Amino acid sequence: MDLWQSLMQGFATAGTPINLMWAFLGCLIGTAIGVLPGIGPALTVAMLLPLTAHVEPTASMILFAGIYYGAMYGGSTTSILLNTPGETGSMVTAMEGNLMAKRGRAGAALATAAIGSFVAGTVATVLVTLFAPLIAEYALRFGPPEYFALMVLAFTTVSAVLGQSMLRGMCSLVLGLAVGLIGIDQISGQARYTLGVPELVDGIEVVLVAVGLFAVGEALYSVLYEGRQDETQNALTSVAMTRADWRRSWPAWIRGTLLGFPFGTIPAGGTEIPTFLSYGLEKKLSKHPEEFGTTGAIEGVAGPEAANNATVTATLVPLLTLGIPTSTTAAIMLSAFQNYGIQPGPTLFQTSSALVWALIASLYIGNVMLLVLNLPLVGLWVKLLKVPKPALYAGILIFATVGVYGMRQSSFDLFLLYAIGVLGVVMRRFDFPTAPVIVGMILGPLAEAQMRNALSIGEGRWTVLVERPLTASILAICVLVLLLPPLMRWLQRRRSWKQAAA
Numbered sequence: 001m002d003l004w005q006s007l008m009q010g011f012a013t014a015g016t017p018i019n020l021m022w023a024f025l026g027c028l029i030g031t032a033i034g035v036l037p038g039i040g041p042a043l044t045v046a047m048l049l050p051l052t053a054h055v056e057p058t059a060s061m062i063l064f065a066g067i068y069y070g071a072m073y074g075g076s077t078t079s080i081l082l083n084t085p086g087e088t089g090s091m092v093t094a095m096e097g098n099l100m101a102k103r104g105r106a107g108a109a110l111a112t113a114a115i116g117s118f119v120a121g122t123v124a125t126v127l128v129t130l131f132a133p134l135i136a137e138y139a140l141r142f143g144p145p146e147y148f149a150l151m152v153l154a155f156t157t158v159s160a161v162l163g164q165s166m167l168r169g170m171c172s173l174v175l176g177l178a179v180g181l182i183g184i185d186q187i188s189g190q191a192r193y194t195l196g197v198p199e200l201v202d203g204i205e206v207v208l209v210a211v212g213l214f215a216v217g218e219a220l221y222s223v224l225y226e227g228r229q230d231e232t233q234n235a236l237t238s239v240a241m242t243r244a245d246w247r248r249s250w251p252a253w254i255r256g257t258l259l260g261f262p263f264g265t266i267p268a269g270g271t272e273i274p275t276f277l278s279y280g281l282e283k284k285l286s287k288h289p290e291e292f293g294t295t296g297a298i299e300g301v302a303g304p305e306a307a308n309n310a311t312v313t314a315t316l317v318p319l320l321t322l323g324i325p326t327s328t329t330a331a332i333m334l335s336a337f338q339n340y341g342i343q344p345g346p347t348l349f350q351t352s353s354a355l356v357w358a359l360i361a362s363l364y365i366g367n368v369m370l371l372v373l374n375l376p377l378v379g380l381w382v383k384l385l386k387v388p389k390p391a392l393y394a395g396i397l398i399f400a401t402v403g404v405y406g407m408r409q410s411s412f413d414l415f416l417l418y419a420i421g422v423l424g425v426v427m428r429r430f431d432f433p434t435a436p437v438i439v440g441m442i443l444g445p446l447a448e449a450q451m452r453n454a455l456s457i458g459e460g461r462w463t464v465l466v467e468r469p470l471t472a473s474i475l476a477i478c479v480l481v482l483l484l485p486p487l488m489r490w491l492q493r494r495r496s497w498k499q500a501a502a
Helices: 002-014 017-035 041-048 057-082 088-102 106-139 144-161 166-180 206-225 243-265 272-285 299-314 316-322 328-339 353-374 378-386 389-408 411-429 435-457 469-501
Strands: none
Touching: 002 017, 002 106, 002 353, 017 041, 017 057, 017 353, 041 057, 041 206, 041 328, 041 389, 057 088, 057 106, 057 299, 057 328, 057 353, 088 106, 088 272, 088 299, 106 243, 106 299, 106 316, 106 353, 144 166, 144 435, 144 469, 166 435, 166 469, 206 328, 206 389, 206 411, 206 435, 243 272, 243 299, 243 316, 272 299, 299 316, 316 328, 316 353, 328 435, 389 411
């Protein structure tokens, strides 16, 4: 009953005219940036962070959530019509959806993608509603050692998964931890690593780093390294599904949802793994396997799109209950929470319950909005692709500059912004993931404080960090996350050597 009452209060908050406007705006922007190739939700949320600093926290979180899952909806449009995925999660959709579009069935592909996204988003939101409070209630029993172990788990999983190389991920994490230490020490009150620069005494704003790495870095990288692409567009047909399409799509929607949700709750590398797994499952179970890769199978669009959106919605479970981001955009949203002085974690459901339940309620509302936006207005979204890339990235740089300068009216912040932007270009050029930098900056000082509290409890004994069963278990998982991938690669190489020798 408490759960139902909390959700109804969330709907009352999310249903106010101003919050409905923010939800609609988030869905609109999210769909638009999902359609535009190369402009992702992480970049957009990072760019809007400074501009929404004076907006009420609940409204800005509703906006960011709408942008996040709206981008997943919009990404299918370019995948199907242009064979150009707007998002990495839409890569699989492009495989079958574009083949369907070439046969004149673009409308059916777009319809099953939009409806599948709606079904998956709604079911995943119900699961978030049911499970998030239970996880938060259990996590309230955690002490400083458990919190420290959880943050170490966040460091290792995000660094090991969000990138092509574990070593590069760890280097990015160390960079984030180092930047997070700049400023006043919370306990001693001493200034650390400021190099005598007065502007660094208060530390470096997470928002500034996020905007520099994602928005400025992405814009500069595109100008420097991405050439002009000639794209051919398939004709847009009527957005309607036949009875056979419905019969083949709905089981794929359900399977994709149930496959994608668990992947969102764990740091498993974003939406790529569940979408490819869903595609493989649909191909195996389909009664028309000959259509896959030839004429285009509608199940190959329905299942991966459902898995994609279920994964995105499920990222809110670890973010809200444990303060652990399992994707790049979730890491930026974590910095948005901290921008308002709110720390996601087990106590969030007690300290900011109105915000949490309004955010969850807005997911239900946003899914309906996105269905309405995507099916009738698909022709409008396609026209966005005619926006010239130079104008698009020039606009991003202007928004980023104005937003960061508006935070403190400091010219030093602008120099720092573009220096971090150049660093972002270098990281992107050499495949260093940027999300661990943000995670290290946000969670580093918190992990330091929890470690000090744990050592105080243990009277200076380091063994206090492994004495409790839960803490030891979490740290053991961290070790497995670090050791298992290289071990598996070594075993695979050894097996291939034996086969070659035989």
